Amino acid sequence: MADLCKSTPISLARPGPSLPRSIASDRAKRRRVECSHPVIHEGRCLLCERAVDDDHSLPFGFLRPSLRLSHEYADRMREASTGAALGFKKLHLILDLDHTLLHAVRLSDLTPEEEERLVAEAERKAEFGPEGRGDIFLDGSETGKGFVIKLRPFVREFLRKADELFVLTVYTMGGRAYSSRVTKLLDPDREYFGDRVITREDCTLRGRKSLDVVLAKETNVLILDDKKTVWPDHAENLIAIEPFYYFSQGTEKRGVQPGFVHDEDEHDSALATALRVLEGIHQRYFDPKLGLEGGDVRTMVRQMQSQVRGTPGDQSSS
Numbered sequence: 032m033a034d035l036c037k038s039t040p041i042s043l044a045r046p047g048p049s050l051p052r053s054i055a056s057d058r059a060k061r062r063r064v065e066c067s068h069p070v071i072h073e074g075r076c077l078l079c080e081r082a083v084d085d086d087h088s089l090p091f092g093f094l095r096p097s098l099r100l101s102h103e104y105a106d107r108m109r110e111a112s113t114g115a116a117l118g119f120k121k122l123h124l125i126l127d128l129d130h131t132l133l134h135a136v137r138l139s140d141l142t143p144e145e146e147e148r149l150v151a152e153a154e155r156k157a158e159f160g161p162e163g164r165g166d167i168f169l170d171g172s173e174t175g176k177g178f179v180i181k182l183r184p185f186v187r188e189f190l191r192k193a194d195e196l197f198v199l200t201v202y203t204m205g206g207r208a209y210s211s212r213v214t215k216l217l218d219p220d221r222e223y224f225g226d227r228v229i230t231r232e233d234c235t236l237r238g239r240k241s242l243d244v245v246l247a248k249e250t251n252v253l254i255l256d257d258k259k260t261v262w263p264d265h266a267e268n269l270i271a272i273e274p275f276y277y278f279s280q281g282t283e284k285r286g287v288q289p290g291f292v293h294d295e296d297e298h299d300s301a302l303a304t305a306l307r308v309l310e311g312i313h314q315r316y317f318d319p320k321l322g323l324e325g326g327d328v329r330t331m332v333r334q335m336q337s338q339v340r341g342t343p344g345d346q347s348s349s
């Protein structure tokens with residue numbers, strides 16, 4: 032079918048204009064076959080205009096709305112982007128947002144005391160704008176359905192340094208709108224993530240994250256996430272980090288005293304620890320004496336996984 036698709040003139044692949052609508056759509060359904068072309072937009076191959084079944088491609092809507100790429104083409108892109116990163120002595124790093132780089136809660140979930148204190152603090156710091164030194168933000172507060180967002184201590188330094196060693200990608204279970212607003216707080220000048228912000232809408236399996244929608248080879252990808260269970264197929268790429276909780280919302284579930292507000296010390300933050308681990312892996316990978324370049328980071332992660340815990344003080348936050 033793939034060859035037929037390639038050689039069929041586009042005019043024959045389209046339903047005739049005089050066909051009744053229902054017949055035309057039945058035919059369109061029957062034609063949902065594999066074609067050998069790489070790029071699918073809104074369910075149709077960009078080259079031969081055939082309808083292409085989702086089974087034959089992967090969603091890359093974070094790059095362009097409704098974009099899908101064939102498995103083969105995605106693999107070629109993975110090779111290319113991994114090779115390009117290696118040219119800059121970089122590996123790839125996937126970063127979770129919630130509880131890894133920040134803690135966000137709905138304004139309506141704050142206790143009255145927290146609201147009074149935190150909203151005032153956020154408004155005071157907002158004068159500096161997202162580019163400023165602020166670490167607490169109100170998002171959409173004018174609608175009454177907004178969030179208050181606390182960035183994890185050390186996160187700006189973490190991103191600045193990690194960007195020198197890794198191609199950075201955000202991968203979150205948050206929705207696209209929320210994620211793009213939060214990413215703007217972390218990366219106001221789009222220096223770090225570019226288009227690489229993967230959200231819930233891009234996941235191929237409900238409630239799970241997978242490297243299938245990441246354009247980098249699994250051998251060269253590290254993941255930093257507080258939730259191991261969402262990465263069932265990629266545990267060997269994962270560096271688990273203590274979850275960051277700042278607001279008291281949900282404290283009962285976590286067995287923490289209500290009203291407790293946890294912050295980490297800027298330079299003793301779990302992100303500072305994670306950065307040291309990531310730097311260690313990067314350094315070993317590219318150390319010419321060890322000859323690991325071109326190898327598989329998963330072997331190294333397996334050895335180091337047990338070493339990544341937050342500092343003893345962080346245990347209270349988990």
Ligand SMILES: [Mg+2]
Pocket residue numbers: 127128129130131256257258
């Ligand atoms: Mg998380």
Ligand SMILES: [Zn+2]
Pocket residue numbers: 036066067068076077078079080081
């Ligand atoms: Zn095609």
